[in-house]
Amino acid sequence: MKIVVAYKWAPNPQDAEVAPDGSVDWSRAKGAVSEYDPVAFEAARQLADATGGEVVGLTVGAASVDSPLARKAALSRGLDRLVVVADDRLADADGTRLAAVLAAAVRSIGDVDLVLAGDSSVDVAEGQVPMTLAGQLGWLGMAAVSGVTPSADGVVVERDLPGGITTLALTGPAVLAVTTDAVVPRVPGMKDILGAAKKPVEVVPLDALEVPDVVAATTLSGSRPETGNRRGVIIDGADASSAAAELVAALRTARAL
Amino acid sequence: MDFGLTDEQQLLLESLDELLERECPESYIAELDLNHQPPTTFRRAMNDAGFGSLGFPEEYGGTPSDALTLVMLAERVARQGLNNGYGLELLQAMDILEFGSEEQKTEILGLLANGDVPFALGFTEPGAGSDNSAMATTAVHHDGMVTFNGTKTLITNALQSRYLLLMAKDPQVEDPRKSISMYLVPMDAPGVTTNRLDKIVWHISDSCEIFLDDVTLPESSLVGVKGNGFKQLMRNFELERLVIAANCLGLAQCAFDDAATYAAQRVQFGKPIGSFQLIQLKLTDMAIKLENIRNFVYKTAWMVDQELPLKSQGALCKRYSAMAAFEVADEAMQIFGGVGVTVGTRVSRLWRDLRGHRFGGGTDEIMVHIAGRQIVKDHS
Ligand SMILES: Cc1cc2nc3c(=O)[nH]c(=O)nc-3n(C[C@H](O)[C@H](O)[C@H](O)COP(=O)(O)OP(=O)(O)OC[C@H]3O[C@@H](n4cnc5c(N)ncnc54)[C@H](O)[C@@H]3O)c2cc1C
Numbered sequence: 001m002k003i004v005v006a007y008k009w010a011p012n013p014q015d016a017e018v019a020p021d022g023s024v025d026w027s028r029a030k031g032a033v034s035e036y037d038p039v040a041f042e043a044a045r046q047l048a049d050a051t052g053g054e055v056v057g058l059t060v061g062a063a064s065v066d067s068p069l070a071r072k073a074a075l076s077r078g079l080d081r082l083v084v085v086a087d088d089r090l091a092d093a094d095g096t097r098l099a100a101v102l103a104a105a106v107r108s109i110g111d112v113d114l115v116l117a118g119d120s121s122v123d124v125a126e127g128q129v130p131m132t133l134a135g136q137l138g139w140l141g142m143a144a145v146s147g148v149t150p151s152a153d154g155v156v157v158e159r160d161l162p163g164g165i166t167t168l169a170l171t172g173p174a175v176l177a178v179t180t181d182a183v184v185p186r187v188p189g190m191k192d193i194l195g196a197a198k199k200p201v202e203v204v205p206l207d208a209l210e211v212p213d214v215v216a217a218t219t220l221s222g223s224r225p226e227t228g229n230r231r232g233v234i235i236d237g238a239d240a241s242s243a244a245a246e247l248v249a250a251l252r253t254a255r256a257l
Numbered sequence: 258m259d260f261g262l263t264d265e266q267q268l269l270l271e272s273l274d275e276l277l278e279r280e281c282p283e284s285y286i287a288e289l290d291l292n293h294q295p296p297t298t299f300r301r302a303m304n305d306a307g308f309g310s311l312g313f314p315e316e317y318g319g320t321p322s323d324a325l326t327l328v329m330l331a332e333r334v335a336r337q338g339l340n341n342g343y344g345l346e347l348l349q350a351m352d353i354l355e356f357g358s359e360e361q362k363t364e365i366l367g368l369l370a371n372g373d374v375p376f377a378l379g380f381t382e383p384g385a386g387s388d389n390s391a392m393a394t395t396a397v398h399h400d401g402m403v404t405f406n407g408t409k410t411l412i413t414n415a416l417q418s419r420y421l422l423l424m425a426k427d428p429q430v431e432d433p434r435k436s437i438s439m440y441l442v443p444m445d446a447p448g449v450t451t452n453r454l455d456k457i458v459w460h461i462s463d464s465c466e467i468f469l470d471d472v473t474l475p476e477s478s479l480v481g482v483k484g485n486g487f488k489q490l491m492r493n494f495e496l497e498r499l500v501i502a503a504n505c506l507g508l509a510q511c512a513f514d515d516a517a518t519y520a521a522q523r524v525q526f527g528k529p530i531g532s533f534q535l536i537q538l539k540l541t542d543m544a545i546k547l548e549n550i551r552n553f554v555y556k557t558a559w560m561v562d563q564e565l566p567l568k569s570q571g572a573l574c575k576r577y578s579a580m581a582a583f584e585v586a587d588e589a590m591q592i593f594g595g596v597g598v599t600v601g602t603r604v605s606r607l608w609r610d611l612r613g614h615r616f617g618g619g620t621d622e623i624m625v626h627i628a629g630r631q632i633v634k635d636h637s
Pocket of ligand 1: 377379387388410411412613614616622626
C-alpha cells in the first residue's frame, strides 16, 4: 500500500505573539510540522507497517517550506521518503490552489492508494484542503476520521461524527483527514532524527506539475473574533460555603449558568 | 564560535517538549513530590522514545550522542520542574559499560530499558563523607566468594533500585587508592537491610542507610578491576558533576520563569510588583546568574566532547552552578512573597530540591578543595 501524508510546514504556535486586541503576530514564528499533522504521520506509519507499505510525505508551499531542518523534521516522523514543491509563487496561495498543487503532486507520485492529512492547519484552520484535494483527484474524501485499519482489500475507516461513530470499508483510493486524537503520534527520538538526514527527498518544480488554474477570491475585509467582555471578579475564599454561593451568583449574573 | 543549535539538537529538544507536555506535567510532578514517589512512568516514556539509550554505543542498542546534547536534554527536563529526571541513569550505565562484565552489562541495560533504576551508588558512610578514602566497609575475598560488612548512608534511590553499586575495601591493603573495589550487590541479597531517612529535599528520590551484615556473593559481583574502585569512582564523578550542574540550571530557569511571570501579574500598591525597581534588580541579577551557569555548563560539556582534560573544570562548574542556582531559586521565592513557602507553589519545591545539590556529588566546600589545589599546582 502506498500512502501519502499531505502535511503543512506551518508557523509554530509556540512562537506566535497574541496582542491584547486578539490579533496574532506570526512574523517571528519558526516553522514546524503543523500541530495536528503528526497524527496523520503516525496513522500512515501504522497502516504501512501492518501492510508492508510505503509512506511518502508531501508538502507544498513557499520556498521556505524546504530547508534541511524542515526535511528532517518531517522525515523523522516515520516517513520513508519526501516529496516537496517549494516555490514563492505559492507564498499566499489559498486552500483551493494548494489542494490543486497537492493533487498534481499526488498524480506525479503515482499509484497512490491513500492520502492522509491532519484535521486542519494550525495557522489557517479552514480544514478545507483535504476535501478539495479529494475533489481535484476525483477520489472519495472523508473528514473526521478517527481510525484507519487495514482490511483484506483496502481499509476500514472509523468516523467520529456528531450522530455517533460509523465504521466503513473502503477499497478505492481516498483522501482521509484524521481527527486530532485518532492515534497518539510517537515522539521522534535521536535515531529517527539522525536517520532522517539519510532518507530520499525529491524536489518537484512547480512548473513540472500540471496544475489547473484556480480563480482566487479577493478578501474584502476581516475582523477579529468576538472575545466577549472579560471581567475579573475576585471572591474572598476565607469561608468556603459563602465563596461558593458568591461564585454561583456571579456565574448566574454573567449568564454562564 | 557558534552558539546556535544544530538541526538535530533543535528537533530533539522539540521532541522532548512534546514528551514532557504529555508525560510530565506539573500536576504529575507535584503528586510524586507529595507522595514521595519516583517518576517511573515518565522514565519509561523517555526510554520508549529512545532518550534512555542516548549516548550508549550502538552495539548496546544505543545512539551515540555528544555530551553537549545530553546536557541540554537534562537541562530541559529539569526546566519542567523535575529534579534528577534525566541523565544520572545514563551515567550509571556508562560505569557498567566501561567497567562491567558482559553479564553485568546485559542485566543493567535491561533494567534501564524498562524504566527501572538499576542501582544506587554507595560510597558515603557515617564516618566517611567528603573523605571517601576513610571508608570502613570491608570486602573479603575467599574461595571464589566475597563477604561484605559495613554501613552506607545517604544513599539515593536505594529503595527503588535492584542493585547497590558498592564501594568497599580490602582490609589487608593499607593504601585507600589500592584497597577499594566496586561491586554490584543485589539489594535483596541476604544480610542487606535498609533504613529510610526522612529528608526535606528530593522527595521523589528516597535516601537510605544500608547495613551489610556478612553479605556473601560470588566474586563475579566485582565490577572492573580489584583495587581500582577509587579510580573508577573518580571517572564517574567528573561527568556526574556536569549532569548535576545541568540539572541545577534547568531547575533555576524554572524558578526564574515562575518568578518573572508572577512579578508581571501580582499587583501591590496598585501596580504589578514587576514595576518596582527592587524586584527588577532581583530579576536582572537572576538572569545574569542563569546566563553564567548556562555558559559554564555548555562549555564544560564542549570540553568533554573535545576530549580536553577537565582538570578542575568539573568542580568549578558544579560549585558555581549549585550555589548560583540556589540563589536564583531563593530570590524567586522572595519574589513570590509568603505564598512562595506554601506547598502548592512550585518555587518552594525547586528551592528545596536545589538545596540538596549543594551536598550531593560533593559539597560546595569540597569543590574548592579539588579546584583550589589544582589552581595552585598549575601556578607553581
Ligand atoms: C541529597 C543527597 C544525596 C546524596 N546521594 C548520595 C548517594 O547516592 N550515594 C552516596 O554515597 N552518597 C550520597 N550523598 C552523600 C554525599 O556525597 C555527602 O553528603 C557528601 O559527600 C558530604 O559528606 P558528609 O555529609 O558526610 O559531610 P562531611 O564530609 O562530614 O562534611 C561536613 C561539612 O564539612 C565540610 N568539609 C568536609 N571536608 C572539608 C575540607 N577538607 N575542607 C573544607 N570543608 C570541608 C563539608 O563541605 C561540609 O560542609 C548524598 C547527600 C545528599 C545530601
